[in-house]
Amino acid sequence: MRMTPLSATPALSELDEWREVLFLGPSRLAEIHRGDVVLVTDENVDDIAEVMGALVTMVTHSVYYHALVYDHAWRFIHAFATRVFADDIQGFYLGKTNVTLTWLRPRHSDPAKIIGREETAAVVEFARRQIGKPYDLWANLAFLFRADGMSRAPDWLHALFQNRNWLDDHGKWHCSELVGAAWWHGCGVRFTDDMKSETFLSPADIGDSIYGDVVCTLKIRNGEYQLLTKQRDV
Amino acid sequence: MPHFCDEWGPDACEIEIAPPNLDVRGDFFVVTGRVINRLACTLPHLQLRMIMHYKDPGHPAMRQGIYHITDRALKPGESCPFKIEGEYDDGMDHVVIDVWPSDPAGGLHP
Numbered sequence: 001m002r003m004t005p006l007s008a009t010p011a012l013s014e015l016d017e018w019r020e021v022l023f024l025g026p027s028r029l030a031e032i033h034r035g036d037v038v039l040v041t042d043e044n045v046d047d048i049a050e051v052m053g054a055l056v057t058m059v060t061h062s063v064y065y066h067a068l069v070y071d072h073a074w075r076f077i078h079a080f081a082t083r084v085f086a087d088d089i090q091g092f093y094l095g096k097t098n099v100t101l102t103w104l105r106p107r108h109s110d111p112a113k114i115i116g117r118e119e120t121a122a123v124v125e126f127a128r129r130q131i132g133k134p135y136d137l138w139a140n141l142a143f144l145f146r147a148d149g150m151s152r153a154p155d156w157l158h159a160l161f162q163n164r165n166w167l168d169d170h171g172k173w174h175c176s177e178l179v180g181a182a183w184w185h186g187c188g189v190r191f192t193d194d195m196k197s198e199t200f201l202s203p204a205d206i207g208d209s210i211y212g213d214v215v216c217t218l219k220i221r222n223g224e225y226q227l228l229t230k231q232r233d234v
Numbered sequence: 235m236p237h238f239c240d241e242w243g244p245d246a247c248e249i250e251i252a253p254p255n256l257d258v259r260g261d262f263f264v265v266t267g268r269v270i271n272r273l274a275c276t277l278p279h280l281q282l283r284m285i286m287h288y289k290d291p292g293h294p295a296m297r298q299g300i301y302h303i304t305d306r307a308l309k310p311g312e313s314c315p316f317k318i319e320g321e322y323d324d325g326m327d328h329v330v331i332d333v334w335p336s337d338p339a340g341g342l343h344p
Contacts, residue, residue, distance in 0.1 A: 061281065061301070193314065208301050210317045214262055217321070228261035228321060 010094065010218060010225055012074065018117045020072065022103075022216060024227035030216035032103050035120030035186070037179055038076060039207050040066035040093075041100040049081050052140060059143045062204030063100075067176045069127040070103065077127040079173040084130045097222050103215040104206065106189045115187060123186030127178060136172040139200045166200055176203045238307070239275035244283065244332040247308075248272050255328045263322040265329050270313040277308040281334040284318055290325025 008025040015021060015031070022030050041063045045054050053065030068078035074088040093099055107115060142161035166177050167184060180201040183189040191201060191209040206212065219226040239246070251267040265284065271277050282301045301318050308314060 208316075208318065210266075210315050214319045217261070230260040230262055 008225070010227065014073070017072065018120065022218070022227065024218075024225055028227040028229060030103070030227065030229040030231070032070065032215060033105060033120060034070070034072050034117075035106075035115075035123040035183075036070040036215065037104045037106060037183075037206060037212065038068050038070050038089075039064040039102045039104055039203055040068070041102070042066075042096070043098040044096075056140060056143060056203065060202045060204035062202070062207055064102070064203035064207045067179045067203045067206055069124060069179055069182050071124050071127075077124070077131065077178075079130075079133075079135055079175045079178045082135050084127075084133045084135070084173050084178060086128070086131055094220060094225075095223075096220050099220045100217060101220070102207075102217045104212045105215050106183050106191070106209075106212045108187075108189055109211055115189070119187035123182045126186045127182040130170065130173055130178060130182075133170070134172045136174040136177060139166065139174040139177055142200045143202055165196075167196060174200070176201045176206055179206060237275045238278050239273055239336070241336045242273060242277060242333065243335045246271065246273050246277060246333045246335075247280070249282070249331050249333075251329070251331060256326060258322050258326075261322055263320055263326060265318045265331070266316065267331070268313050268315050269308075269333070271308045271310055274310050276310065280308055280314070282316060282318075282331050283334045285330045287327050287330065288323075288325045289327035 008023075011023045013021045013023060018034050020032055022032050041057075042050055042053055042065060045051055050065075056065045057063060066078070066080070068076045068080075070076050071086070074090050075086060076089060076092075077084065077086050089101070093101060138161065167181055170181070173181075177200060180191055180195065183191070184195055189211060191206050191211055195201075215230070217228040219228070247269040249267060249269050251265060255265070257264045257266070269280060269282070284299050284301060286299070299318075299320070301316070
């Protein structure tokens with residue numbers, strides 16, 4: 001792989017209010033958009049959020065434990081720890097010791113339907129309207145009782161965790177539930193075949209969805225960074 | 235009510251990997267394809283096992299990963315597409331994909 005072990009810090013250059021270029025050094029760049037999904041991997045287990053994250057990755061067989069809606073100028077919206085809030089990647093992630101951020105661009109199941117600025121604005125606006133709402137810890141536990149988890153648990157136990165209409169109940173959120181609902185209500189993008197299933201959407205469902213493409217990955221390692229892209233160096 | 239499979243093995247589905255098998259795009263690889271349930275029962279969910287083969291003797295001969303494909307049930311004869319994206323390493327050559335078999339205990343896979 002063409003790695004770029006630079007001491008450079010990631011930087012953004014705005015193309016317009018919808019698009020930015022994420023730079024690392026002079027030759028590594030990727031175009032990121034408002035509304036892109038950012039999937040998060042954290043190899044460390046140092047606090048309660050990372051313990052929950054490790055459980056999510058174990059149950060869902062995925063490296064991703066968290067998902068958020070990217071806004072603009074490093075800003076993002078996510079459901080994390082206790083509630084939904086807005087933060088910025090510089091302050092929240094760039095100082096971490098062992099985190100990987102992967103930008104993923106959702107798309108419609110009909111390839112002829114292109115996602116435009118108005119649609120992604122609606123995605124971000126939906127996520128913004130949820131700011132301040134409480135975190136849905138119960139939904140994280142529900143991952144254990146999905147069909148790909150402990151599928152032979154008693155029916156009453158499945159029902160206890162899975163019988164909530166998460167797409168239309170906007171009272172509380174967990175990370176991938178918020179991302180999935182924002183894209184569904186914002187512009188009709190689905191990450192699984194049956195978004196109306198009462199099975200909670202996991203970060204793995206979004207990461208492995210056929211309705212999204214990886215744009216770039218930013219690796220954060222103790223103040224050093226690597227940017228992986230789908231383009232050749234410029 | 236669909237008749238769900240109690241157990242299934244790695245050959246539960248026919249798997250079509252789209253050419254060129256391992257599509258290298260910059261620092262990433264993309265593998266796409268389609269799985270078809272070849273059993274007479276409904277698979278309650280589907281996870282695939284992808285084994286990466288290397289051509290470079292400096293790397294391990296293979297590396298395996300498990301990918302969550304769909305949480306919905308897959309009826310007999312029904313198909314669903316898949317896409318797996320990952321970080322490309324020099325020496326990666328091609329992938330072989332089969333179905334991650336059911337766990338007889340009905341619990342979490344290791």
